[in-house]
Amino acid sequence: MELLQKIIDAGVVGAGGAGFPTHVKLNCKVEFLIVNGSECEPLLKTDQLLMKTKPEEMIKALEEMAKIVEAKRVIIALKNKYKEQIESLENAIKSLDSKVEIFLMDNFYPAGDEQTLVYEVTGRSIPAGGIPLKVGTVVSNVATVVNIYEAIKGNPVIEQHVAVQGDVKNPIILKIPIGTSVIRCIEEAGGAILDDYSVILGGPMMGRNVDKEDLYKEVITKTSTSIIVVPKDHHVINKNRISIEHMINKAKSACIQCSYCTEMCPRYLIGHPIQPHKIMRTVALSENSECIKEALICCECGVCELYACPMQLSPRKMNIYLKNKLREQGVNYQNHQSEINAHEQRENRKVPAKRLISRLNLNKYEYQKVEELKEIEISMVSIPLKQHIGAPSEAIVNVGDLVVKGQLIGKMEEGSLGANIHASINGQVTEVSNKIVINSKYGEEK
Template identity: 40%
Template sequence: MEIKELQDIIQQNGVVGAGGAGFPTYMKLTDKANTILMNCAECEPLLKLHRQLLEKHAYEIMKTFHMIQETVGASEAIIGIKKSYVQTIHALNQHIEEFPGMRLHLLDEVYPMGDEVVLIYEATGRVVRPGGLPIEQGVAVFNVETVYNVYRAVEEKQPVTDKYVSVVAEVSDPVTVRVPLGCTLEEVVAQAGSTTVKNPVYFVGGPMMGRIGNGSDPVTKTTNAILVLPKDHLIVAKKQRTSSIDLKRAASICCQCNTCTDLCPRHNLGHPIDPAKFMRAASNNDFRDLNPYIDASFCSSCGVCEMYSCPQSLAPRSLLADMKGGLRKAGIRPPQGVQPKPVQESREYRKVPEERLMARLGLTRYDKDAPLKEELVQVKKVRILLSQHIGAPAQAVVKAGDEVTRGQMIAQPAQGLSVGIHASVSGKVTEVTDRYIIIAVK
């Protein structure tokens, strides 16, 4: 298959990164990629769906990954997977010899191994420059569910209409379910039996980089997990902090131990992000050196500094995120052409063990099986967002009153970076705005 043909199939079928920011997958297909890398590192604690999906559909996913390798002309296809995912590794080893140029790279159980910059270094030894893209190092990275969605688009002619989501923590029956895009978080959580705390908080995504969601929020193409937590949980409390207070706390109690920088994964790969210098400058209104502020642009927001490193429970990640947002709002772009320093020799001894991370965050008791159920959950109504990806929102091609069938394109790709959006249920369109389309099941 030619690259352009595969790009068109992927764009029209709405395939984007099934996690993170939802980068349109078709843009990653290029003959500049000499290595393709599949991410099965489950970046965050408690997330399980990628290892489950890869174990269940090992052959289909590996076949599609190999097809992508041949299409772009990559010499190597690497599956990055944690050593502890024994059953998934066994499933992969049943077929690995059928795909020349494909190999497994076994990873340690540390955080944030699923960060693509960290993963690329672990699997290939290449360092992506600060603010750069993996393709500059000849690498294209795809996660497991994304590759599975490419398989469904190419082999089954099925667009992206549903999402796998793990529901864990304070629920009676932790589970990973397949739900239609646009259903509510509440409807997803209901699939995990009853909640086991009063007034639960829905934490969307992983415990390190996720956000607090509302029960009425719609599932999107990047919704990986819902953690049901008590409202007084440490993770919830950290997300509800106030930046102005965080800054005052930093000014009064930061002990200048430098641990936030010592354990920063990007800093240890030679990137110019230095949380300790930033905290020192920001908390003292020190603007003599602007580099600590400008270099906030290179923070990956992994949260190691804030959720694990700081002995005073300060909030470097949150304050860095505020600074990044302020720089963007002011039209200040990250410095271009910055080259990384040599990888820190001490990096190997400064990785964050996931087991210890979970214990520190009060998550160990939630680390239970969440069996994968593939039967599509049925709902009565969906609210499908037109922007579920990086780039321009899709443009609606239906109007209120139209009858649609599941899989039908309801919004076409816009000009520029964009993908199509499809009906996740069959029914009647009841509302169309510039942000979403509502479909009621008949």
């Protein structure tokens, strides 16, 4: 249990997704401990860098994590195209005489969807609406494993690796303090080469899009991975601008019920009872059907919207809209499947990453040279008290306090789901609200 306490103390959360607190996730007993090294969204880079440069740290952390969860098998799953990473990890496994295994996957999307990944590695389909624990598995992300290594050494999560790419002068991976502004990150990459642009925070399929004029609100958090600068009218950006009302009208007039969205849906293909074409029909025709509850088991991967649909419709957006409505009504997904069988055509329907990149009109960025690592000094950070799933942390510093890098400044509420927050630079606290602002030059400016 000592490791779990160290993870709590260090404020480790899932670095690749929504920020689920890691100490809660690892408080279980499983057969498989799997590391998601697929980095499956187009253009993402940071996990690849970590697997190449920190393999021994990863293996050492995994050995400790395996003891906690009593895993019989510990497996790093990554794509077979990551040659350098495979070599680094294999060398580390050998030199540490570890039993950690490597599992290789094809270059398809969404190889990193947790349920798809578990199916690939174990051959087990997680019941719809369930979590990997249901099939004796726990999944962790590469950056999370590296953060656990640091937590073992007593170091909290205060920095993040973030790739800045797309239409910037010098694409780069930065190692930066949490709370750094996204605008500063773009400046560190030489600045945008477009006057008018939008930014994808995360991957192009599941990330969040922010217009240039709203960027001042955005900072790096424990779950940031990538900043992609693209033209304001880029296909990926425009797709997300469509309002739900417009989408429902489009579904009424343009959905031809071809069912490609269902036939290509990764969750449908592992055997889950989700059929987005039926959801589209139900909403378009204002029918009353139980099938809209299937929206609750959509992972929002975007295959239906950005790859499958020939009519440019957005079943994913429809599902997000329905999910929110159902949750407001207190509706939870009830699984009635007695047996789950993956679709017999699943292998043939995996979306090749290369074709996806073309479809997204991202080819021009795919082979961009990205400088591998730059560490930068930051004089001001704005650290959100909620960077994770669960309750916000409670600030334990006040305006005017001097803090040092690594100091606990936001405490997880005792007994609740959450994570600790630490100062990412030395300086003086200048604001405490839903964030803690630290300025290292505060005294000098006065």
